[in-house]
Amino acid sequence: MHKAPKICLAIAVFGCSAAQAAGFVEDSHAALVLRNYYFDRNYLGATPQAAAREWAQGFILDFSSGFSDGPVGFGLDAKGMLGVKLDSSPDRTGTGLLPFDRSTREPVDDYSELGLTAKMRISRTELQGGTISTFLPIAFASPARLLPQTFRGTYLRSSDIDRLTLHAGWLDRINLRDSTDYQKMSVAAPNGRFNGAATADQFLFLGGDYAWSDALTLRYYHAELDQLYRKDFVGLLDERKLGAGRLKSDFRLFITQEDGAAKAGPVDNRNAALMLTYAWASHSLGVGYMRLDGDTAMPYLYGTEPLIITEGTLSSEFINPKERSWQARFDQNFAPFGVPGLKAMLRYVRGDNIELAKLGGGGLSESEKDVELAYVIQQGPFKDVTLRLRHAWYRNDFLAGATHRDDNELRINVDYTIKLW
Numbered sequence: 001m002h003k004a005p006k007i008c009l010a011i012a013v014f015g016c017s018a019a020q021a022a023g024f025v026e027d028s029h030a031a032l033v034l035r036n037y038y039f040d041r042n043y044l045g046a047t048p049q050a051a052a053r054e055w056a057q058g059f060i061l062d063f064s065s066g067f068s069d070g071p072v073g074f075g076l077d078a079k080g081m082l083g084v085k086l087d088s089s090p091d092r093t094g095t096g097l098l099p100f101d102r103s104t105r106e107p108v109d110d111y112s113e114l115g116l117t118a119k120m121r122i123s124r125t126e127l128q129g130g131t132i133s134t135f136l137p138i139a140f141a142s143p144a145r146l147l148p149q150t151f152r153g154t155y156l157r158s159s160d161i162d163r164l165t166l167h168a169g170w171l172d173r174i175n176l177r178d179s180t181d182y183q184k185m186s187v188a189a190p191n192g193r194f195n196g197a198a199t200a201d202q203f204l205f206l207g208g209d210y211a212w213s214d215a216l217t218l219r220y221y222h223a224e225l226d227q228l229y230r231k232d233f234v235g236l237l238d239e240r241k242l243g244a245g246r247l248k249s250d251f252r253l254f255i256t257q258e259d260g261a262a263k264a265g266p267v268d269n270r271n272a273a274l275m276l277t278y279a280w281a282s283h284s285l286g287v288g289y290m291r292l293d294g295d296t297a298m299p300y301l302y303g304t305e306p307l308i309i310t311e312g313t314l315s316s317e318f319i320n321p322k323e324r325s326w327q328a329r330f331d332q333n334f335a336p337f338g339v340p341g342l343k344a345m346l347r348y349v350r351g352d353n354i355e356l357a358k359l360g361g362g363g364l365s366e367s368e369k370d371v372e373l374a375y376v377i378q379q380g381p382f383k384d385v386t387l388r389l390r391h392a393w394y395r396n397d398f399l400a401g402a403t404h405r406d407d408n409e410l411r412i413n414v415d416y417t418i419k420l421w
């Protein structure tokens with residue numbers, strides 16, 4: 001038996017014996033998330049697949065217990081998930097909303113899973129075992145489809161030291177957002193950047209965030225995907241008053257090299273980026289620059305989000321070898337204009353200087369335009385229902401074929417959270 005299930009079982013046994021203790025039930029809470037998701041990516045030009053287009057309904061039931069009384073508290077969390085197909089076909093699969101048969105590409109009618117997480121708390125330190133979600137720069141569990149992506153393993157978080165939050169973990173399997181089972185971990189490999197077939201049984205991470213002051217937070221994380229790559233992350237977040245508004249500075253540096261046998265291929269990358277965002281009244285304007293150096297692209301766990309400054313872009317990551325990218329982003333809250341709950345975002349990102357030997361050599365480029373509207377209904381029978389519309393236009397000048405992607409993408413979400421208790 002793997003270490004993670006053993007630890008999960010041990011915590012669960014203690015937790016169940018304490019289940020009747022005060023706090024376990026009284027501090028528990030549960031919520032049901034209803035998510036309706038329409039995804040439409042229309043490929044332009046000659047491509048193997050004309051479109052990836054699906055519509056599905058998701059149900060996510062989250063239960064979190066409190067902790068039993070005493071110096072050591074025990075608890076148990078559960079996450080039940082169900083995805084139901086509303087519209088799809090073999091020629092339109094691959095959106096990440098629904099699983100499909102790899103030989104026939106026939107999508108499933110529905111899929112479901114149950115995740116259990118045993119937990120133990122001492123003071124302000126918590127140990128989890130079982131189904132894990134991490135939202136860290138080196139392992140960010142993707143919430144960007146119908147059902148969230150999860151891991152299997154153990155996760156330790158501690159805030160016992162003032163101003164310092166520590167994170168450490170051991171993961172051995174990943175559950176993809178359109179899957180119902182746990183799989184070995186691999187490296188994301190679009191554009192043939194790495195050997196995506198190489199897998200690993202172990203992902204280790206350690207790091208933390210330190211609030212140097214009320215305005216400045218320093219971050220450092222180290223991660224190792226066994227025999228594939230190792231990554232160090234250094235970050236700086238600073239937000240302070242400037243004139244009539246506030247200026248947020250977000251610096252991120254990723255340094256990545258191969259680990260052990262380097263089964264996914266050579267890894268040599270440094271990714272340095274800075275995002276400056278100025279917010280005033282109901283507006284914010286951001287500009288960012290990201291530079292990749294080294295011989296390869298920046299690797300990250302397949303199925304997760306890389307958490308770079310271009311996060312939230314729909315069609316591309318902008319982390320190809322040697323790539324230089326810049327972006328401009330504008331956000332608007334319409335509450336002062338008499339429409340509370342309505343927000344909008346515009347963004348343009350362009351990357352150039354890309355080196356992809358198999359796809360056209362050096363000097364390649366890509367760009368993306370994003371428009372997003374989000375509205376939370378403020379009153380009436382549908383109060384708190386969230387509607388979100390996102391549209392993206394992506395273009396690149398890579399060699400024609402499967403990797404040359406000019407596409408237009410539309411995503412529509414309707415989310416509603418019902419608090420059960």
